[in-house]
Amino acid sequence: IRSVLLFEETLPRQFVVQAEKIKEDYENFLSLYQWKIPLKTNYILLMGFLSLLIIFAALWVSLKISNWISVPIQKLAYATEQIARGDLDVRVELKRDDEIGMLVDSFNRMVRELKEIKLSLENAYLESDRRRVCFENIVENIDSGVVSVDEQGRVVTVNSTACRILGLKAGDLVNRGYEEVFNYIESEELRQYVKGIRLSEFGSATKQFDVKIGGQMRVLKFFISNLKDVQGHSLGLLVVFEDITELLKAQQALAWQEVARRMAHEIKNPLTPIKLSAERILKKWRRGDDDIGAVVEGATNTIIKEVEQLQRMVNEFSRLGRLPQIKKTVTRIEQIIEELKHIYRDFEQRISFEIDGSIPEVMLDRDQIKRALMNLIDNAVAATNGDENILIRVNYSENSKQLIVVVADNGIGVKEEDRDKLFLPYFSRKKGGTGLGLAIVHKIITDHGGEITVEDNQPKGTIFTIKLPV
Template identity: 45%
Template sequence: MKEKMKKYFFPIFLTVLLFIVLGFEIYLLRLPPEQIPTRFIIVSLFVINIISIITLGFFVIRSIFRLYLEKHREVPGYRFRIKIVTIFVGLVLIPSALLFIAFSGVLESSIERIFSKSNREVISKTIDTVKSFYDFEKARLLKFAEDFNEGKIKGLPDGISVERLKNPQEDMPESIRDAFQGKKSTQVISSSDGDVIIAALPEKQGVIVLKMSIPSYVTKKVEEVKAYHEEYLKMGSFRKAVKSNYFMFLGFLSLIIIFLALWASLKISQEITNPLKELVQATQRVAEGDLKVKILTKSSDEIGILVNSFNEMISKLDKAYIELSERHILLERIFSNITSGIIFVGNSGKILKINKAGEEILQISADKLQGRHYSEILEFVESDELKEFIKKLSQERIYEISKDLNIKIKGRNKMIKARIVSLREFEESEATGILVVFDDITDIVKAQQAVAWEEVARRLAHEIKNPLTPIKLATERLVKKWKNKDEEFDKVFEKSTQRIISEVESLKNLIDAFQKLGKLPEIKKEPVNPVDLIQDVIELYRGYKDVKINFISDGEIKPVLLDYHEFKRVLINIIDNAIKAMNAKGEITISVKLNNSLQIEIADTGPGVDDEIKEKLFLPYFSKTKEGTGLGLTIARKIITEHDGRIFVMDNKPSGTIFKIEVPA
């Protein structure tokens, strides 16, 4: 603040001095010329005005020259400064010029009107009238003196006194002296009490003198008229000088206003553009990467707020840049040290980045891949599967794909597991790139193959047990009917033997499928009535006296595409587990409903399943009993999944468990 005061003190002081001098000059012009040495003082004041204007002009010209240099050097902000200066000067120059022309015309006409011929005649006639009045009174008084001396009148009017003088005196008025010399004479004598008219007439024995006093108010008016007349004559002699002086005053005032506006506009524009100039220079440095820049200009106005906001923004940007750099370094370390291979593909299809693990898996250096299109990876890797996979990528809109691929690199076969994810801000927005994560699972596949036969054997044993259960139940029922000599033995015998034959055939198909494929039979869907399927399963458990199986059908149930045998195997697995959980005593309720999907619920009244065990039930080899293989529910979930459905566990109220199956209808 103090620096600004020092900077602007002299120009402001100079401007104030100019106005004081001009005001004093106006005051002098209004005084009577005889009271002061007017010409000398006015000339002196003009000299001071000229020096002040020259000094102010120097500051203005210096500022304009600096502005010219800024334009020549293209200093940021010079265009804005030129605009402000042009607008300020234009707004001041035009009105000042118009006012100068208007006041000059008014001044010219006013001075000419004051010293016009008619005014001069009026003033001259006024003086002539005053003279005529005094001449008339002197002639009248002289006539009174003659008539009084000749005896024509005996008394004189009021206000006229008479005096006879026999001898002359030293201090007597000139008119009386002329009368002693034999001349009749009149005279006007002025005093503080007013004017006195004297008429002196010679006679034989001396001189007769008549005096008449003029009232003081008349005398005062006469003196004022004389003074006005003398001042008017003197002003008339200075008419051109006065006119020139006023014109110069208006010119000086206009120049002062214009120079002051020019200087003010330069300073105001400088105050505005200096922070903006620093701001532009700072932004250029930021664009070049310098985030340590800071603007030191301080101001309490909006420019100051802008500068403070810029400094705060750059400070936050610097912190964010440092954090981003640290994160980038961290990500680079993670990217380099992660054991999975990672390839980042840009939206143009070019490979932008590959980590060390990716180089090792593909046995290709990053320099050979980065910057090339992802399809060119086939130059280094032999694989028909990969070729088809890349072709699919180029034709489809990718979101997320996982695939196992057999590839051949430098004569060596490998199995890799690849997961491809498109990077999008929103699901419907365009992808900004593709992230490919892949692992070499060759050794894992070999290890899995080593234990595959063991798993197949265990699964085969488990799956063989499922058909044996209904065979055993049918045989026991048949023996029981035969021992009891039941009348329905023949009917039961036929039905049981058909069931045994059917299950044996199913078992044979299962063994054949395992022998051929080494895996569970392929799902073959055909229209199946779920009610008939469930009734067939329920029929297998009629021999359990202490187990009550209820069936509930909600509405009309139409045929659904299912694999009859595999779906039947799922239901048998679940019911077997339910009977074991209830220790062969309890109630099982099977309900079926069909809307958009087929929904089957199998609820038992056993002890239930703890929450932490529910998800483990479907894991391979997890079993709650020592006798179980832990594959039953795993196979059940796999069969349901291959039907594009799902299976999950819920609690039954007040006790027990519910297995719910949902498959598309």
């Protein structure tokens, strides 16, 4: 330094104060600037700590919320798996007032109801199984044959009695078509009847058929019923049948015993006046009475009258005994009615015929049905006088599959107490009657598997109704 220049100037006080303040502020700045990095570091650390704290708090809260929701769901899922394995005693223990609590309560209620339903079903199954076993034992041990057929015509059930009657084993028929039955039963009438059954229209029926089983003629009585569910849909047929061959033989033996007893009684009745008349003639002849001629004439007339009565009775008895075996053929009932019209043409003013034109052909014995109708018409003619009428009406019932023949008159009628005896042999209220006419009619109709009933006509008279299966 060669030289120094000094100069001095007096500055204003204000300026100096400001300069000192600036200097002081600068020094403060320098002092504070030294704290910049430490403060920044501390701030960063504090913010990082607070951020971590907030994150951890959020995670804790989210975990709590997740557990609050997921744990009940997991319990429900586990309980569902237990139920799927069949454990209906499982329960989800959780008491909450929110939607999850409502869901758990509903789940527990559902499980409780499922358990009750399961117990109910188990009890119902046990009861059903008990009834099934009981029913099977009953079916297996009854004296009637039982065969059930489903809606496709396959045999479902065959009991031991049916096997015994038909001479087969259950395995020969079960799960096979019902047509297989006719390999063991020979009956065209039964075959045609079964073929004519329509499940949609059929209800039930009781029929009697003459069949051949193993080369022997048997009489089987069938009860056939259409099995239906609660909606009325057909499930198939139940066929119950029994062999009544021996029963019919026993009934016939008893019937003939009764006929013989009644015959002996009826023969005794005319024998008494014949004996008395003969004794009177002998007595008069021995004494030589003058009126022996008149006595002989009167007694002879009595004897002749009683002998004629005996002859009529014997003739009727012969007719009853000579009734041939039923021989059914396809017949049109209209042809029989036309023949009856011709036979009773002298009574055309009193007898009228009504025929339903929609009558199908019928399997019956033409001659015997004609004889039965003639007996009924003869009785009606005898019960009416010249101004009283007789109606023969023939129609066909589609519902019951029956031919219905009605013989109605407005004559003297039948007493109430006599109705149950009308068809018994030798019962008659008609003077000179043998009591065999209606017995013959009844036998013919029942041999055809039909029935005959009697009721009052209105305002008077009698109605005989014949129902024959078609």
